[in-house]
Amino acid sequence: MQKKMRIRVAIDGPAAAGKSTVAKRLAKMLSFVYIDTGAMYRALTLEVLKENIPLDDEEKILALLKKTSIELKQQEGEQLVFVNGEDVTAKIRENDVSKAVSHVAKLPSIREEMVKRQRELAENVNVIMDGRDIGTNVIPDAEVKVFLIASVEERAKRRYEENVKKGIPSDLETLKKEIAERDKRDMEREHAPLERASDAVAIDTTNLTIDDVVEKILTLINQVRDQQL
Numbered sequence: 599m600q601k602k603m604r605i606r607v608a609i610d611g612p613a614a615a616g617k618s619t620v621a622k623r624l625a626k627m628l629s630f631v632y633i634d635t636g637a638m639y640r641a642l643t644l645e646v647l648k649e650n651i652p653l654d655d656e657e658k659i660l661a662l663l664k665k666t667s668i669e670l671k672q673q674e675g676e677q678l679v680f681v682n683g684e685d686v687t688a689k690i691r692e693n694d695v696s697k698a699v700s701h702v703a704k705l706p707s708i709r710e711e712m713v714k715r716q717r718e719l720a721e722n723v724n725v726i727m728d729g730r731d732i733g734t735n736v737i738p739d740a741e742v743k744v745f746l747i748a749s750v751e752e753r754a755k756r757r758y759e760e761n762v763k764k765g766i767p768s769d770l771e772t773l774k775k776e777i778a779e780r781d782k783r784d785m786e787r788e789h790a791p792l793e794r795a796s797d798a799v800a801i802d803t804t805n806l807t808i809d810d811v812v813e814k815i816l817t818l819i820n821q822v823r824d825q826q827l
Contacts, residue, residue: 603826605630605724605725605741605819605823606720606727606737606740606742607630607741607742607744607819608732608733608737608740608742608743608744608795608798609727609746609815610728610729610730610731610734610795610798611728611730611745611748611792612747612748612753612777612784613753613757613777613780613781613784614753614754614757614760614777615746615748616746616748616756616808616811617746618636618728619808620746620808621634621726622676623808623812624726624812624816624819627812627816629724630724631672631719631723631724631726632670632672632677633670633716633719633720633725633726633727634670634679634728634729635712635716635727635729635730635732636699637670637677638670638679638715638716639699640679640695640699641666641668641679641690642659642663642666642668642702642712643695643699643702643703644681644689644695645662645666646662647694647695653701653702654701656705659702659705660707660708663708663712664711667681667682667683668680668715669681670719688764691764691766692766693767693768697776700784701783704783704784704788704789706789713736713790716729717736717737720736727740731791731792733745733797733798734794738795742815742818742819742822743795743799744798744799744815744818745795745798745800745801746803746811747800747803747804748802748804750778752803753777754773754774754777755770757773758770799818801815
């Protein structure tokens, strides 16, 4: 019996390195399922803030997660995020959520539950999943692993421009500080820290266009496809 071919692409990297933009474009081009794991943590964080739960109260946050439905839906090439049936796609990108999400995401039991959900989403499909521990923890046996990097200055500039387009008030210097702090928390957390998988291909996006990065990852995907034929 012929083995079913599938390709799972894990795209990791720090905040604002271009993961989601690149992953969305690749998924659309290839008709792969796109899973934005960061959006799932943001969705939970939105609920935590709404319920006024302390960001370090792991027990209460886990209880909240277990009764919270988080759905990722594809619509006209865009991913929409729903929490308990409500479209929160815009809300999860607001500054209060951005500032709080890494505190929620570092909690071990929260990551364990989220990883379980993410693995279920990635079963038996061609998938592009982006986050911070996809290649090391969520799907460590992914066929393609990429680790995107960029300078703090460049990432802050990108996030600033993204926020301006969305009408979200932003300050560039504040964003630089927040991104550097986020990097530190992500890399130093005890459970599934941000790190490059030993077999991941590192791509520095600082001086590359989105098209350049997409082309590099497409080359990796096509190499795997050729090997599977």
